[in-house]
Amino acid sequence: MNGLSRQLNVIDYSLSSLWRRRFKSISVMVVFAAVIFLLASFQMTTKALTQAASRLLVMAPEITIQKMRAGRQEPIPVAYQKQLAGIFGIRRITPRVWGYYFNETHAANLTVIGVDPRLMPLGEKLASAIDTGRLPGDHEVVLGQGAEELLGGNRIISLFRPDLSLKPLTVVGRFRPATDLLTYDTLFLPPDDARDLFLLPPELATDLCVTVANPSEVDTIAKKIAALLPGTRVLTRGQIEKTYHAVFGWRSGFASVCLLTALTSFIIFAWDKASGLTPEERREIGILKIVGWQTADVILLRFWEGVIVALLSFVAGYTLAYVHVAFFDAGLFRPIMLGWSVLHPRLRLSPGVELSDVLLVLCLTVVPYLAATVVPAWRAAIIRADSALN
Amino acid sequence: MRPAVIFMLLVGALLLADGLLALHQRARRAENDAEAGVLRVTVSGLGLTDLCLATEARYTRHPAVSDPMAPFMDHPGALEHFPTGSFWARPEAWR
Numbered sequence: 001m002n003g004l005s006r007q008l009n010v011i012d013y014s015l016s017s018l019w020r021r022r023f024k025s026i027s028v029m030v031v032f033a034a035v036i037f038l039l040a041s042f043q044m045t046t047k048a049l050t051q052a053a054s055r056l057l058v059m060a061p062e063i064t065i066q067k068m069r070a071g072r073q074e075p076i077p078v079a080y081q082k083q084l085a086g087i088f089g090i091r092r093i094t095p096r097v098w099g100y101y102f103n104e105t106h107a108a109n110l111t112v113i114g115v116d117p118r119l120m121p122l123g124e125k126l127a128s129a130i131d132t133g134r135l136p137g138d139h140e141v142v143l144g145q146g147a148e149e150l151l152g153g154n155r156i157i158s159l160f161r162p163d164l165s166l167k168p169l170t171v172v173g174r175f176r177p178a179t180d181l182l183t184y185d186t187l188f189l190p191p192d193d194a195r196d197l198f199l200l201p202p203e204l205a206t207d208l209c210v211t212v213a214n215p216s217e218v219d220t221i222a223k224k225i226a227a228l229l230p231g232t233r234v235l236t237r238g239q240i241e242k243t244y245h246a247v248f249g250w251r252s253g254f255a256s257v258c259l260l261t262a263l264t265s266f267i268i269f270a271w272d273k274a275s276g277l278t279p280e281e282r283r284e285i286g287i288l289k290i291v292g293w294q295t296a297d298v299i300l301l302r303f304w305e306g307v308i309v310a311l312l313s314f315v316a317g318y319t320l321a322y323v324h325v326a327f328f329d330a331g332l333f334r335p336i337m338l339g340w341s342v343l344h345p346r347l348r349l350s351p352g353v354e355l356s357d358v359l360l361v362l363c364l365t366v367v368p369y370l371a372a373t374v375v376p377a378w379r380a381a382i383i384r385a386d387s388a389l390n
Numbered sequence: 391m392r393p394a395v396i397f398m399l400l401v402g403a404l405l406l407a408d409g410l411l412a413l414h415q416r417a418r419r420a421e422n423d424a425e426a427g428v429l430r431v432t433v434s435g436l437g438l439t440d441l442c443l444a445t446e447a448r449y450t451r452h453p454a455v456s457d458p459m460a461p462f463m464d465h466p467g468a469l470e471h472f473p474t475g476s477f478w479a480r481p482e483a484w485r
Contacts, residue, residue, distance in 0.1 A: 008394050015393035053441055055426065057454075059434040064455060071457065096437055100448055109445045111452075117435045126435035129428050144442070178425040179432045184442045185451075207455070209437045240439050240454040247453050308397065315404045322411050326418065339473035341445040350418045 007304075010297070014304040017284075028270065029313045032369065035266045036317030037324070039259055040361050044321060044351035045330040045337075046248040051352065052181060053244035057237070059122070062218050063210035064235040065225060073233075075204035080229055084210075087224050091213045094119040095205030097194040101159060101187065103150060108342035110147050112187045114194020121211055129183070133173025136189050142173040144183040146343040159187075159197055167197050177346070184345035263364065271372045282383055289385035302377030310366045318361065325351045444474035 018025040067076035081093045097114035117123030117135060127135055136142050143151065148171070151157050158166040175183040195202060210225070212218050218236050226234045285298055324330060329347045330337070338344055432438065440452045449456035450472060 008392075011394040011397070012392050015397055019393075049441070049443070056429050056433050056441070057439070059430045060439050060454075061437045064437075064439060066455065073455075073457070094437070100451075109448075109451065111442070111445075113436055113438075115436055120435050120437055122431045122434035125431045129432040129435070175432070176428065178428055181441055181443075182429060182432050182438055183436075185445045186436075186442070188436065235439075235455060243454040244441075311401065312404075315401065315408070319404060319408055319411065322408075322415075326411070326414065336473060338444050339446045339450065341474070343445050345442050347443075348418075348422075350415070350422050352419070353412075353415065 010300055011304050011308070014301055014308060017301070018305055018308065021281075025309065029309055029316075031266055031269060032309065032313035032365070033317035033320070035262050036314055036361060036365050037321045038262055039364060040318050040321035040357075041324050041330060042259060042333065043357060043361060044325040044353070045333055045349065047357065048325065048349040048351045049347075050244055050248045052350075053248075054241060056182065057241055057244065060237050060240050061209040062212045062215065062237050063222050063225065064240075065208040065210065065229065066233045066235070067207075068231060068233050073207075075200060076207055076232070078203055078205050078208075080208060080232075083228055084225060087221060087228070089213050089217045089221050090210055092119065092211040094209045094211070095191070096207055096209055097191045097198065097200060098206045099194075099198055101197070106150055106342055108150055109185065110150070110187055110343075111185050112189070112194055112197060114189055114191040114197075116191055120209070129176055129179050130173040131176040133171075136172055136193075138190060139169055139193060140172045140189065141169040141193075142175060142188040143171055144175045144186040144188075145177055145180055146184040146345060147187055148174050150343065161197060162199050167193075169193065180345045181347060185343045263368070266365075267368050267372050270369050271376070281380065285380055285383050286385045286387075289383070295381045298381035299377055302373070302380060306370050306373045306377070310369055314362065314366055318358070322351060322353065325349050444472075446474060447472045450474040 065076065065080070066073050068074070076095075078095045081095070084090060084093060094115070099112055101110045101112050102108075103110060117126045120126075130142055133142065141157070154171065156168055156170055158168045161167055169187075169189060175186065175188075189197075191205075192202075194200075200206075210221070212221055218238070222234045222236050226232065288298060288301075324332065326349060329349060334344065439454045442451070444450040
């Protein structure tokens, strides 16, 4: 009997053996596949979001200047622009007015952005991001998809100023659904209207966006700005990108606590299932020993049983994880990712599966499982035939 | 049919499904690449710094431009109470 045929026969026997104990085998597989599904789903979701952030935020402002007081951000004087005029390498400084508008009817937070696109890089192409309509003029607004649905699709909307007087705005456009990941909750209007809405004096803005002529000089210019304007926080594009790697990192509290707890529970479960030999199993091994099976053959049988369970669970769990993330927008994680948000943007995640990701999940799940079952397999294999049959 | 063959057919069917999903992934990526231009114009034209994911609190809507201690700064001794705050990793200096 050659090696391959021997292995096939052992696999046949392993499958028959698993089928005889099908309730136990299927329960292990379901739990194992669920653990792999959770780990792989979380990995795919965080990776897809991190990649989306890296891909899109590469066009974020090169430098953002915020004014800080008592550890909090406060409006920044527009006159700061003049103090920065002497820094060589700055192409343009654009004041932005932005903030949040709390819609009490729906308990939803909306993001209000007041910026003059003519003063921003690629601003002349911004009309291409608007699905229906045009860029906003005076007393006009363009809404994100979620904001429009929330405000009821009216042509004229009225928002409350801080003093509870009403500010009417005409809706002249809607952002394309493809931009939901950026603009879903957004109200985009001219800076003067945003100032009027927030009752912000004309000499103040929320922050200043700095465009730099040579991208390799961003850090140097940021340091010069910080030295010239004490009491401000200077954020560079690099820091913004880094934030997203940290926010969705594996070390985040949720991932490490929930998923590693699930994995540990599964390993304990697998150990318990594999080590608890039933009288029928002891009897089966005894009979195999009597008909001529060696200890090595029984270990091989147990090894194949472990591989079959692990392989099926892994492929099924990983496949379901992709379906969950790509087709259902990671629906199980959405309540955690979105929290108490009223607006739920469509994510349209594109989970990129690479060999390194598969190997990582394989090492975190299959290897501990096989390790947890190897000692019980050896204990089963060294049973004496006569003691098993008594 | 011997059990090993049935098992291999089952694994083969799952791998075939994975192959179809890989095709879906390529199509989705191509769609995303086609939309990348508009998204970059949006980010650049509006000067956006963050993705619109969690809109429940200012520091989860705009984590990149919020303070690192923002979740705990609502009042002295405040604890983090927004669910999406659990996505914050520890500060880099602590790792």
